[in-house]
Amino acid sequence: MAQDDAIEARSSRKVYGTGPEAVVALDDVSIAIRKGEFFTLLGPSGCGKTTLLRMIAGFETPTAGQILLNGRDITDAPPNLRPVNTVFQSYALFPHLSVRRNVGFGLQMLGRPASEIDQKVERALAMVRLGEMADRKPTQLSGGQQQRVALARALAPSPEVLLLDEPLSALDLKLRKEMQSELKRLQHELGITFIFVTHDQEEALTMSDRIGVMSAGRLLQVGSPREIYNHPVNRFVADFIGETNFLPAEVSGGVATIAGGIAIPVDAGSPEGAHTIAIRPEHVRILPQDAGAAMRGTIAETTYFGTDSHVRLRLDGGADLVARYQSDTAGGEAPPTGAEVGVSFTPGAVQVLED
Amino acid sequence: MARRDFSASRIPGFATVAVLVFAALYLPIMMLVIYSFNSGDSIAIWEGFSFKWYPVAWNNEQVREVTFRSLTIATVASVIATTVATMAALGTTRRRGTKGQTFIYVMINQPLMVPEIVTAVALLIFFASIKVATGYQGLGYLITAHAAFCIPFAYLPIRARLEGMDRTLEIAAADLYATPWQAFRHVTLPLLMPGIAAGLMLAFVTSLDDVVITLFVKSAGQDTLPTYMLAQIRRSVSAEVNAISTLLLLLTVILLTAFFLLTRKRD
Numbered sequence: 001m002a003q004d005d006a007i008e009a010r011s012s013r014k015v016y017g018t019g020p021e022a023v024v025a026l027d028d029v030s031i032a033i034r035k036g037e038f039f040t041l042l043g044p045s046g047c048g049k050t051t052l053l054r055m056i057a058g059f060e061t062p063t064a065g066q067i068l069l070n071g072r073d074i075t076d077a078p079p080n081l082r083p084v085n086t087v088f089q090s091y092a093l094f095p096h097l098s099v100r101r102n103v104g105f106g107l108q109m110l111g112r113p114a115s116e117i118d119q120k121v122e123r124a125l126a127m128v129r130l131g132e133m134a135d136r137k138p139t140q141l142s143g144g145q146q147q148r149v150a151l152a153r154a155l156a157p158s159p160e161v162l163l164l165d166e167p168l169s170a171l172d173l174k175l176r177k178e179m180q181s182e183l184k185r186l187q188h189e190l191g192i193t194f195i196f197v198t199h200d201q202e203e204a205l206t207m208s209d210r211i212g213v214m215s216a217g218r219l220l221q222v223g224s225p226r227e228i229y230n231h232p233v234n235r236f237v238a239d240f241i242g243e244t245n246f247l248p249a250e251v252s253g254g255v256a257t258i259a260g261g262i263a264i265p266v267d268a269g270s271p272e273g274a275h276t277i278a279i280r281p282e283h284v285r286i287l288p289q290d291a292g293a294a295m296r297g298t299i300a301e302t303t304y305f306g307t308d309s310h311v312r313l314r315l316d317g318g319a320d321l322v323a324r325y326q327s328d329t330a331g332g333e334a335p336p337t338g339a340e341v342g343v344s345f346t347p348g349a350v351q352v353l354e355d
Numbered sequence: 356m357a358r359r360d361f362s363a364s365r366i367p368g369f370a371t372v373a374v375l376v377f378a379a380l381y382l383p384i385m386m387l388v389i390y391s392f393n394s395g396d397s398i399a400i401w402e403g404f405s406f407k408w409y410p411v412a413w414n415n416e417q418v419r420e421v422t423f424r425s426l427t428i429a430t431v432a433s434v435i436a437t438t439v440a441t442m443a444a445l446g447t448t449r450r451r452g453t454k455g456q457t458f459i460y461v462m463i464n465q466p467l468m469v470p471e472i473v474t475a476v477a478l479l480i481f482f483a484s485i486k487v488a489t490g491y492q493g494l495g496y497l498i499t500a501h502a503a504f505c506i507p508f509a510y511l512p513i514r515a516r517l518e519g520m521d522r523t524l525e526i527a528a529a530d531l532y533a534t535p536w537q538a539f540r541h542v543t544l545p546l547l548m549p550g551i552a553a554g555l556m557l558a559f560v561t562s563l564d565d566v567v568i569t570l571f572v573k574s575a576g577q578d579t580l581p582t583y584m585l586a587q588i589r590r591s592v593s594a595e596v597n598a599i600s601t602l603l604l605l606l607t608v609i610l611l612t613a614f615f616l617l618t619r620k621r622d
Contacts, residue, residue: 059530081532090521095546105533109532109537
């Protein structure tokens, strides 16, 4: 394994129950998370992302496989012996303790001297800008403030890895955006490895250094937000992240042929045979009818979104597509419903999917 | 036809029945309290207002002796019962997938379901053989018996509190480097305190007013306040008993009010 991996899961498997009722929550997942990176586990609910997080924290024992922290096997170590802290989805603040005691809890349990605890609690609270709330009880705080206390509490003992289990899902949109940049800033400042679990693809794309996309207990793809967005390995990833047009095609020798016999150049190394091709709406260009485009189509519907319009169009071969039409493009407004237009795809933007 | 929502309070005679029930519950108690201030020594004929029975009861050496004995038994027994009940509640809510949970639950709550007289006779026979074997005649038998039948009263509120508690808090404590004992000491126990206090008070009150089991188990000269009062009333009707009962009632009201306030807090 590489020297700079903070967390490594090796063929980790988790099965709940036995016999015919057994549920495989995690199916032989292997993953390496580098030191100091903001790593996001992304997937729909029930995909196993939280199970994997709980295994790293020590709340679950894998049925098979290993969990390594800095190269050390921690598979069977209880949570209190792992230098890993968690920000819980429900925050899980201790209701009977003040904010200060909550934040100092980890250090107190580690038996650190009072002076050190005071100093670190002070610093953690300042970090999340809650210094003046130190003597309140958690129930006297708003949801956003509780979230910050949970974050300060998990960071105060200076863990090697911070685990965040959908921490922003209970916040409203504005607060969520604020906390997203706050988290990003903290991660950057502290240099701690963050493992973030979410089902929100936009959140994953904007915050992460790398993303692991999961579905049905399997890890489908690991890569930077750009890689995941531009080169999804399969239909699930392409569909889950962003909007995508899927078109059935026959691929042969670097050309994908879609309905109506329209030939679209694709990457030469693409798999051959009957496959689905994927093209993002922003890579579908709508041109004047007389611009000499390879494809022609008819506008079926235009929905105005402010910065852009979503245009549904039907290619002459019969395939349906969604395109984005930037509001500021020359020519101003998107063409009206029923208009005949030329269509082209951004070169290199068409992906042939494995399945 | 029935356009309005069903409500029991709209049934004809609802108010009458309610008043009768409350009267049956509280009228005798009110009579008791009123007659404790009777200046005469009858518990049925009102002869004027007086506080005299309170000092009479207080100055009665026997009353003081049995009250002290009752309080001793109730205190020791309720502390034992609550300790056992807390452990039982932790065992039945914090262990995953233990088979036969219902069976254990029924076993713990057995004293609530078995007729008290059965328990009383069983304890009488059981303790008699121990007395013969050891020669010990002390209060230990009464304390043991009381602790045993008080366990379910302490167990129920503690278990309810544990079941309502967010398990994530204990997990969070472990995540923040608390050993299982530290997590219990710093998170579970403080959050459980209202339940434990409620259980303790219920057990205390239950022990304090027990008659049936006490009558069967006690040795000579081990009268508790309730058995003493029963004997007094049988012998000659004494107005003194009214005063003692009123004081017991006051103690119970105070304890139950505290119980209510404690369990309501933070929920």
